[in-house]
Amino acid sequence: MKAPANPRLSDVARAAGVSLATASRALAESALVREPTRERVRQLAKMLGYVPHGAARALATRRSRTVGAVFPPVDNPIFAAATQALAHELAAAGYTLLLATHEYDPVAEIAATRALLERGVDGVVLIGMDHDPALFELVGRANVPCEITWSLDHAGHHYCVGVAHRLASVRITQHLLDLGHREFAVIAGVTAHNDRARERLTGVREALAGRGIELRPDRVVEAEFSIPQGRRACVRLLDQAPGFTALLCGNDLLAVGALAECVRRDIRVPGDLSIAGFDDIDMAAEMTPALTTVRVPAAEIGRLAAHRMLARLAGRDVAKLEEVRTEIVIRESTGKARA
Amino acid sequence: MKAPANPRLSDVARAAGVSLATASRALAESALVREPTRERVRQLAKMLGYVPHGAARALATRRSRTVGAVFPPVDNPIFAAATQALAHELAAAGYTLLLATHEYDPVAEIAATRALLERGVDGVVLIGMDHDPALFELVGRANVPCEITWSLDHAGHHYCVGVAHRLASVRITQHLLDLGHREFAVIAGVTAHNDRARERLTGVREALAGRGIELRPDRVVEAEFSIPQGRRACVRLLDQAPGFTALLCGNDLLAVGALAECVRRDIRVPGDLSIAGFDDIDMAAEMTPALTTVRVPAAEIGRLAAHRMLARLAGRDVAKLEEVRTEIVIRESTGKARA
DNA sequence: TTGTACGCGTTATCAT
DNA sequence: ATGATAACGCGTACAA
Numbered sequence: 001m002k003a004p005a006n007p008r009l010s011d012v013a014r015a016a017g018v019s020l021a022t023a024s025r026a027l028a029e030s031a032l033v034r035e036p037t038r039e040r041v042r043q044l045a046k047m048l049g050y051v052p053h054g055a056a057r058a059l060a061t062r063r064s065r066t067v068g069a070v071f072p073p074v075d076n077p078i079f080a081a082a083t084q085a086l087a088h089e090l091a092a093a094g095y096t097l098l099l100a101t102h103e104y105d106p107v108a109e110i111a112a113t114r115a116l117l118e119r120g121v122d123g124v125v126l127i128g129m130d131h132d133p134a135l136f137e138l139v140g141r142a143n144v145p146c147e148i149t150w151s152l153d154h155a156g157h158h159y160c161v162g163v164a165h166r167l168a169s170v171r172i173t174q175h176l177l178d179l180g181h182r183e184f185a186v187i188a189g190v191t192a193h194n195d196r197a198r199e200r201l202t203g204v205r206e207a208l209a210g211r212g213i214e215l216r217p218d219r220v221v222e223a224e225f226s227i228p229q230g231r232r233a234c235v236r237l238l239d240q241a242p243g244f245t246a247l248l249c250g251n252d253l254l255a256v257g258a259l260a261e262c263v264r265r266d267i268r269v270p271g272d273l274s275i276a277g278f279d280d281i282d283m284a285a286e287m288t289p290a291l292t293t294v295r296v297p298a299a300e301i302g303r304l305a306a307h308r309m310l311a312r313l314a315g316r317d318v319a320k321l322e323e324v325r326t327e328i329v330i331r332e333s334t335g336k337a338r339a
Numbered sequence: 340m341k342a343p344a345n346p347r348l349s350d351v352a353r354a355a356g357v358s359l360a361t362a363s364r365a366l367a368e369s370a371l372v373r374e375p376t377r378e379r380v381r382q383l384a385k386m387l388g389y390v391p392h393g394a395a396r397a398l399a400t401r402r403s404r405t406v407g408a409v410f411p412p413v414d415n416p417i418f419a420a421a422t423q424a425l426a427h428e429l430a431a432a433g434y435t436l437l438l439a440t441h442e443y444d445p446v447a448e449i450a451a452t453r454a455l456l457e458r459g460v461d462g463v464v465l466i467g468m469d470h471d472p473a474l475f476e477l478v479g480r481a482n483v484p485c486e487i488t489w490s491l492d493h494a495g496h497h498y499c500v501g502v503a504h505r506l507a508s509v510r511i512t513q514h515l516l517d518l519g520h521r522e523f524a525v526i527a528g529v530t531a532h533n534d535r536a537r538e539r540l541t542g543v544r545e546a547l548a549g550r551g552i553e554l555r556p557d558r559v560v561e562a563e564f565s566i567p568q569g570r571r572a573c574v575r576l577l578d579q580a581p582g583f584t585a586l587l588c589g590n591d592l593l594a595v596g597a598l599a600e601c602v603r604r605d606i607r608v609p610g611d612l613s614i615a616g617f618d619d620i621d622m623a624a625e626m627t628p629a630l631t632t633v634r635v636p637a638a639e640i641g642r643l644a645a646h647r648m649l650a651r652l653a654g655r656d657v658a659k660l661e662e663v664r665t666e667i668v669i670r671e672s673t674g675k676a677r678a
Numbered sequence: 679t680t681g682t683a684c685g686c687g688t689t690a691t692c693a694t
Numbered sequence: 695a696t697g698a699t700a701a702c703g704c705g706t707a708c709a710a
Contacts, residue, residue: 006482008703019681024705034679049480054458055397056703059686064394066437066458073423080419084412087440096454098405099438101426115435119393119405141388143345227625260626286566287599347687358697363689373695395687398702682709687702694697 007048016044027052058120067309068098068116069125070109072194076225078251078280078298079127082149085302086125093310095122104193106132117142123309129153129160130195145312149305151195152321159312161304161322165196165278168294168326169203170210172276173248175292175330177211181246181274184208185219187233187258189250197222200250200278219244223254230257238265249277252284255291259284270331285329295327346387355383366391397459406648407437407455408464409448411533415564417590417619417637418466421488424641425464432649434461443532445471456481462648468492468499469534484651488644490534491660498651500643500661504535504617507633507665508542509549511615512587514631514669516550520585520613523547524558526572526597528589536561539589539617558583562593569596577604588616591623594630598623609670624668634666 013023018041025033026041033041044050058064067090071079087097098121100112113135116124123145126135130151136158139146148160176184186204189197201220208215218241223233230253237244238261249255255277262269269275269290279285279293301324308318352362357380364372365380372380383389397403406429410418426436437460439451452474455463462484465474469490475497478485487499515523525543528536540559547554557580562572569592576583577600588594594616601608608614608629618624618632640663647657 006480009705010703020704021682021706022680025680028705032679037679049477051453051481052457053398053703055394055403056686057705058394059392059398059688059703060705062686064458073427077416077419080416080422083419083422083438084440087438088412091439091451091454094454096458097438099422099426099436100430101423112430114390115430115433118391119403119435138388141345142390227622231625257625263627283566286570286596288602349687359688360690360698361696364696367689371695376695392687395702396689398687398704399689401702680710682707684705684707686704689700689702691700692698694695 007050009050009052012041012045012048012050015048016041063122064120065095066098066119066121067095067123067125067306067313068100068113068119068121070100070102070113070116071127072104073101077253077283078225078296081281081298082302082305085299086306089303089306090310093306095310095313104190106135106193110135110138113138117144122313123147125149125305125309127151128195129158130193130198145309147305147309147312149301151199152323154321156320159308159318159320161301161308161324163296163301163324163326165199166203166206168278168296168328169200169248170207172292172294172328173204173207174210175328176246176248176274176276177207177213179246179274182213183219183244183246184213184215185237185241185244185247186215186221187230187237187247187249187254187277188220188222189225189254190222197250204248216241225251225253227253227257227260230254231261232257234258234261238267244273246274246276249275251277252279252281252293255279255284255293256287259288259290279329289331292331293329295329297324297326300324346389348389348391351380351384351387351389354387355380402461403459404433405435405437405458405460406462406464406645406652407439407452407458407460409439409441409452409455410466411443412440416592416622417564417635420620420637421641421644424638425645428642428645429649432645434649434652443529445474445532449474449477452477456483461652462486464488464644464648466490467534468497469532469537484648486644486648486651488640490538491662493660495659498647498657498659500640500647500663502635502640502663502665504538505542505545507617507667508539508587509546511631511633511667512543512546513549514667515585515587515613515615516546516552518585518613521552522558522583522585523552523554524576524580524583524586525554525560526569526576526586526588526593526616527559527561528564528593529561536589543587555580564590564592566592566596566599569593570600571596573597573600577606583612585613585615588614590616591618591620591632594618594623594632595626598627598629618668628670631670632668634668636663636665639663 013020026038102108124139125147128151148158150162152162153160188201191198221233223229276292280296284291311318352359365377441447464486467490487497489501491501492499527540530537560572562568615631619635623630650657
């Protein structure tokens with residue numbers, strides 16, 4: 001009830017008439033303390049408004065019950081979903097998420113990671129494989145578990161939970177090929193320092209190459225993952241390299257942006273143009289029945305990453321590589337190529 | 340170069356042939372240490388891969404260079420933008436963001452906040468005014484600065500940086516009234532434990548009441564902030580209470596969802612129906628020219644919150660209440676009411 | 679079952 | 695300008 005200042009454990013102990021050790025054990029639910037004593041200590045702690053001092057605890061136990069995530073801008077809804085799932089699942093296990101973001105900048109990424117390690121995170125979650133070796137060395141030396149998310153490290157160097165971007169990309173492209181499309185354009189995410197965007201683009205190229213089709217350089221535009229950028233990219237393609245019947249987008253934000261531009265130009269989708277692509281946050285699917293998409297379960301990845309991390313922190317073992325299945329959603333209305 | 344284990348500051352000191360105190364000062368850029376000595380220590384620290392132990396530092400300095408944010412699900416793009424800006428600005432000042440989320444649940448919110456305080460955050464950022472009094476007591480007793488974001492506390496009890504939701508809502512509604520609309524419907528955000536959603540809805544009611552118009556109960560639907568929920572809400576309104584010519588949405592996700600449903604039903608927007616609402620992430624504006632919106636500068640709020648917090652942590656003073664201006668974007672094509 | 683005492687790694691206060 | 699040394703608040707061997 002009273003609130004003199006920030007009470008220490010010693011204050012609680014004194015108030016309860018026990019020693020520090022007993023107070024500590026009582027609050028830790030230790031069976032080494034008799035029920036009445038335990039109860040009394042807990043009562044007093046509540047009365048005094050005692051809040052444990054995490055730094056002291058971390059210093060003593062060498063664990064912070066904290067997990068760090070080094071993410072590209074989380075205002076990208078893709079990562080927002082994963083961040084949310086991650087924070088939520090970690091919290092459920094008594095862990096808190098330390099979030100560090102960077103703008104796809106390797107140097108900033110290392111600095112951000114360092115900041116997390118200095119805060120004593122018990123584990124680190126990264127996105128993708130595209131990192132400066134120094135980054136891996138840093139977390140390696142810190143001797144904390146590290147989870148790579150979104151991408152899969154087939155080389156087996158790292159623990160990872162993610163999606164087979166390239167393969168999914170190949171499949172969806174093949175679907176369009178099967179519909180008769182021959183003239184393709186692509187709005188890709190920015191591929192620099194981003195293996196997901198790169199793999200998705202590569203997949204398109206591979207699928208086309210498999211049928212002897214080459215992607216015209218002017219039919220490929222890179223854009224930041226956002227609706228306006230997607231629309232702008234679409235404008236460029238339509239203006240400067242028209243004639244394609246299929247448009248593949250690296251992400252649903254890009255697809256929705258492209259779609260908006262088509263609506264504005266009275267280009268019927270999928271009548272005049274088929275748009276397809278990755279649906280990281282299910283936005284494309286919700287917006288229109290016109291898009292064929294690869295659904296990427298972003299939240300699921302976050303959840304799995306949390307569980308894997310928690311398992312490892314608890315000393316349990318997890319598979320080094322965990323692939324999350326994507327689902328190709330083919331709309332009834334997805335268009336065939338124009339004659 | 341070598342990496343034996345996690346070197347302590349004492350290891351660095353020994354390697355550099357100085358005392359612990361000197362090593363500490365050297366790395367802290369203290370002017371109390373001679374340049375050559377300082378340089379040598381820093382070299383050695385780098386060589387050994389020394390990473391400061393945050394918990395120990397926090398224990399000694401009583402600061403963690405960490406700020407906590409207690410947010411509703413950050414996969415809501417609204418908050419994602421703010422989270423991003425917050426993390427970014429804090430990082431630029433050497434602070435790291437501790438993120439705790441909750442699903443609009445007051446109890447979970449308190450637990451989450453407690454977790455942050457236990458981690459020793461130097462400050463706390465909250466969203467909105469709708470909190471359990473115990474929450475305020477908790478952070479108050481922790482004796483750390485607290486910033487309320489999004490909402491404004493005109494009672495002057497808390498530091499806050501946000502938006503005048505109700506007033507903006509009144510204005511945009513009046514705009515529709517001025518266009519001749521008399522039959523209104525509203526898709527509001529879930530108002531429970533959410534003063535922003537509530538204020539926005541209240542604003543609509545106020546504006547209508549000002550012209551002697553009452554909002555029919557069956558013309559008001561609450562929906563979670565998401566595109567699919569927005570569409571579902573729109574379905575319900577159109578099916579069960581048709582006849583409205585103006586639809587106000589609590590948020591751009593809801594508006595976009597509603598728009599999608601209208602497109603599907605061949606309802607022309609704004610020809611047949613005018614849709615307007617709050618545009619938290621500029622999505623509505625980017626999607627279509629058909630929507631009149633109140634642009635809420637979400638990222639700006641995050642940025643300001645960070646700066647205010649940093650200022651207070653540095654002992655500087657800030658205005659207790661800081662209002663961020665919203666901007667009403669009236670599209671040329673926003674429809675007049677049908678005759 | 680409970681208490682005593684030490685250590686966690688750093689900063690800060692003294693001397694020197 | 696540098697070096698001992700005492701906090702910082704908690705967990706936990708070890709002793710009782």
